[in-house]
Amino acid sequence: MPDPVSLEVVDGIAIVAIANPPVNALSQAVRAGLAGVFAAIEARDDVRAVVIYGSDRTFIAGADIREFGKPPLEPFLPDVINQIEACRLPVIASLHGTALGGGLEVAMGAHFRVADPAARFGLPEVTLGILPGAGGTQRLPRLAGAEVALDLITTGRQIGAEEALAIGLIDKIAAAGDPRTVGVAYAQDLVRQGAAPRRSSALPVQAVAPDVFEQARTRVAQKSRGQLAPLNCIKAVEGAMRLPFLEGLANERALFTELMGSDQRSALIHAFFAERQVAKVPDIKGVTARPIEKIGVIGGGTMGAGIAVAALLSGLKVTLIEREPEAVARAKANVTKTLEGSVKRGKLAQTKFDDIMATTFSASDDYSQLVDADLVIEAVFESMEVKKDVFTRLDAICKPGAVLATNTSYLDINEIAAMTSRPQDVIGLHFFSPAHVMRLLEIVVADKTAPEVTATGFELAKRLKKVAVRAGVCDGFIGNRILSHYRKAVDGAVLAGASPFDVDRALVDFGLAMGPFAVSDLAGLDIGWATRKRLAPTRDPREVYAAFSDRLCEAGHFGRKTGKGYYVYKEDGPCPNEDVLTHVADDRAAKGITPRAMSDDEIVDRYMAAMVNEAARVVEEGIALRPLDVDVTLLNGYGFPRWRGGPMQYADTVGLEKILADVARFAREDDFLWQPAPLLQRLVAEGKTFGDLNDA
Numbered sequence: 001m002p003d004p005v006s007l008e009v010v011d012g013i014a015i016v017a018i019a020n021p022p023v024n025a026l027s028q029a030v031r032a033g034l035a036g037v038f039a040a041i042e043a044r045d046d047v048r049a050v051v052i053y054g055s056d057r058t059f060i061a062g063a064d065i066r067e068f069g070k071p072p073l074e075p076f077l078p079d080v081i082n083q084i085e086a087c088r089l090p091v092i093a094s095l096h097g098t099a100l101g102g103g104l105e106v107a108m109g110a111h112f113r114v115a116d117p118a119a120r121f122g123l124p125e126v127t128l129g130i131l132p133g134a135g136g137t138q139r140l141p142r143l144a145g146a147e148v149a150l151d152l153i154t155t156g157r158q159i160g161a162e163e164a165l166a167i168g169l170i171d172k173i174a175a176a177g178d179p180r181t182v183g184v185a186y187a188q189d190l191v192r193q194g195a196a197p198r199r200s201s202a203l204p205v206q207a208v209a210p211d212v213f214e215q216a217r218t219r220v221a222q223k224s225r226g227q228l229a230p231l232n233c234i235k236a237v238e239g240a241m242r243l244p245f246l247e248g249l250a251n252e253r254a255l256f257t258e259l260m261g262s263d264q265r266s267a268l269i270h271a272f273f274a275e276r277q278v279a280k281v282p283d284i285k286g287v288t289a290r291p292i293e294k295i296g297v298i299g300g301g302t303m304g305a306g307i308a309v310a311a312l313l314s315g316l317k318v319t320l321i322e323r324e325p326e327a328v329a330r331a332k333a334n335v336t337k338t339l340e341g342s343v344k345r346g347k348l349a350q351t352k353f354d355d356i357m358a359t360t361f362s363a364s365d366d367y368s369q370l371v372d373a374d375l376v377i378e379a380v381f382e383s384m385e386v387k388k389d390v391f392t393r394l395d396a397i398c399k400p401g402a403v404l405a406t407n408t409s410y411l412d413i414n415e416i417a418a419m420t421s422r423p424q425d426v427i428g429l430h431f432f433s434p435a436h437v438m439r440l441l442e443i444v445v446a447d448k449t450a451p452e453v454t455a456t457g458f459e460l461a462k463r464l465k466k467v468a469v470r471a472g473v474c475d476g477f478i479g480n481r482i483l484s485h486y487r488k489a490v491d492g493a494v495l496a497g498a499s500p501f502d503v504d505r506a507l508v509d510f511g512l513a514m515g516p517f518a519v520s521d522l523a524g525l526d527i528g529w530a531t532r533k534r535l536a537p538t539r540d541p542r543e544v545y546a547a548f549s550d551r552l553c554e555a556g557h558f559g560r561k562t563g564k565g566y567y568v569y570k571e572d573g574p575c576p577n578e579d580v581l582t583h584v585a586d587d588r589a590a591k592g593i594t595p596r597a598m599s600d601d602e603i604v605d606r607y608m609a610a611m612v613n614e615a616a617r618v619v620e621e622g623i624a625l626r627p628l629d630v631d632v633t634l635l636n637g638y639g640f641p642r643w644r645g646g647p648m649q650y651a652d653t654v655g656l657e658k659i660l661a662d663v664a665r666f667a668r669e670d671d672f673l674w675q676p677a678p679l680l681q682r683l684v685a686e687g688k689t690f691g692d693l694n695d696a
């Protein structure tokens with residue numbers, strides 16, 4: 001491996017280049033390299049200033065996350081940055097690409113910062129369950145003030161060069177150019193001006209209003225419920241206000257070390273890597289995707305319109321097909337309204353909107369508009385008959401090689417593909433609603449789907465900025481199959497004694513964005529009802545079927561859309577629908593169940609054991625490639641708390657023995673629902689984890 005840090009001296013300017021692809025992370029070799037070159041620079045008498053820059057596409061994107069959780073290796077980053085800051089010569093950081101985390105901390109340790117106009121800056125450590133532990137919580141308040149520091153450090157949000165200049169984080173935005181030339185030119189200017197080192201650590205910290213930290217705590221309590229890192233971030237910045245620099249640094253270190261040892265840190269870093277790992281799918285390695293420029297969307301309801309918007313926002317041409325002129329007009333209005341919302345929120349320029357409406361978007365009731373489409377996504381009513389009809393028509397119209405995708409949530413894609421003369425071109429692209437917002441895309445590979453069609457699905461996801469997970473065909477694929485299982489478990493908890501409101505509260509306390517009953521109300525209770533009716537003929541007589549939800553549906557209460565479901569939706573917010581308790585009591589009575597008290601812990605244990613047990617089957621059957629694919633699915637499509645890393649990471653954290661023991665415990669009440677997954681049993685017997693399967 002070539003040395004990742006190099007030094008050359010040109011006309012009195014020491015130029016330090018960092019070359020550690022792909023993102024110039026601060027691995028041990030980079031830290032040691034920086035320490036070495038700065039020692040060498042101090043020993044020379046022909047140097048007037050120092051420039052640090054990153055080679056290739058970026059400055060430094062942060063600490064090397066792969067080293068986290070392993071024994072720390074010297075030299076430590078805070079010491080290296082202190083060494084850079086202590087340099088007797090002016091040190092200039094020339095920033096381009098992204099200066100993130102430890103990378104931005106290196107830049108703040110330099111004495112001057114010049115940036116490319118397109119550079120981005122941020123301290124995203126909080127999103128990984130840690131804090132900027134190399135002086136960032138002490139130097140940023142000194143450069144930009146405590147309020148700005150609290151905002152950037154507790155949210156991890158990135159900012160552009162203009163904002164960085166305005167808050168005092170950087171000194172200059174240069175004309176676009178290569179960072180070496182830009183840095184050297186700025187260094188020469190500074191030398192000409194006789195500039196001396198200007199150390200951030202020596203700057204005074206401006207006083208702030210006393211309630212600034214309390215307000216930050218309130219914000220964090222709302223937005224980052226349950227998470228440790230944002231609270232430690234606040235404490236570290238508070239330390240910068242009341243402690244001298246070196247003591248503040250020691251305080252920061254202690255808070256950092258506490259987080260480094262937390263399960264939340266492991267979970268968030270697992271999520272980071274898992275989201276990159278899901279795109280690595282063996283059957284499409286080296287396979288070239290088909291080019292996609294024009295797509296068709298069949299169906300202009302909420303889902304179809306959302307898919308159309310997602311595609312339009314990523315620059316694709318979209319033709320939306322509906323059945324008749326009124327439906328076309330409604331679909332067009334749906335798409336237009338959503339795009340107008342993006343313009344209002346500043347996410348889409350008015351000129352871009354005008355361009356989309358004039359040239360890239362069209363809607364029609366004529367399937368022949370799709371003759372030149374590269375990919376068509378069907379998002380019509382969830383009925384096999386309707387979908388088969390659509391695919392028959394697509395088969396007759398679409399050009400050879402066009403990818404034909406269905407957005408079905410549950411149905412058998414092999415059966416749909418069999419309606420066409422080209423099953424190799426048929427695939428499932430399962431979006432989540434609202435499709436222009438939700439990050440998850442399940443790419444469902446049917447028996448005959450060609451590898452380049454799968455590769456095209458992944459390419460499309462990248463273009464739409466979605467996280468794509470490969471799934472196999474089964475009822476519900478990865479996410480909805482697991483969901484229907486844990487839904488049965490929470491229904492079972494209600495039959496046993498908890499109320500739906502207890503269940504929702506316990507699971508929101510656990511970290512879910514919403515409880516499962518509130519989610520059902522949001523999705524529409526009629527959807528689950530339709531699925532239950534569809535599956536009724538094949539239902540196993542041993543299943544304990546919770547009927548209380550059917551009672552709500554029979555009374556026309558479908559959740560939010562009808563104003564009533566498990567909750568009643570009023571102007572001042574939702575409140576529990578007390579009628580539900582009557583339906584539940586009737587259901588228990590009909591089944592001869594005497595309700596008992598159930599703790600929040602038991603509710604969580606049931607929910608998690610059901611989720612993990614079914615997920616183990618999904619992995620064992622190859623529906624999900626690896627446990628991490630399940631985690632990414634649940635994190636991005638089902639509101640599972642990211643700081644728990646996903647269900648499989650959670651299971652590894654609490655121990656698979658506990659999950660298996662819980663399955664056995666609940667089986668004493670319902671041994672049909674609670675049958676242990678063979679993979680779970682095997683891993684426990686072998687003393688292995690789901691993580692071991694990810695690494696295999």
Ligand code: TC6
Nearest residue numbers: 023025061062063064065066077100101102124133134276
């Ligand atoms: C920190 O700095 C703490 C400091 C205190 C210390 C005391 N380390 O995302 P991409 C890999 S915490 C190791 O696909 P992009 C990534 O896994 C850190 N590896 O590219 C992938 O590898 P693969 C604070 C890293 O262009 C490859 O690089 N910094 C790291 O879409 C390409 O990544 C952050 O949190 C890393 N730090 O986005 C920034 N970063 O090809 C984290 C990336 O084997 N990184 N990799 O799969 C990012 O946000 C993005 O990677 C990006 C580039 C915006 C830099």
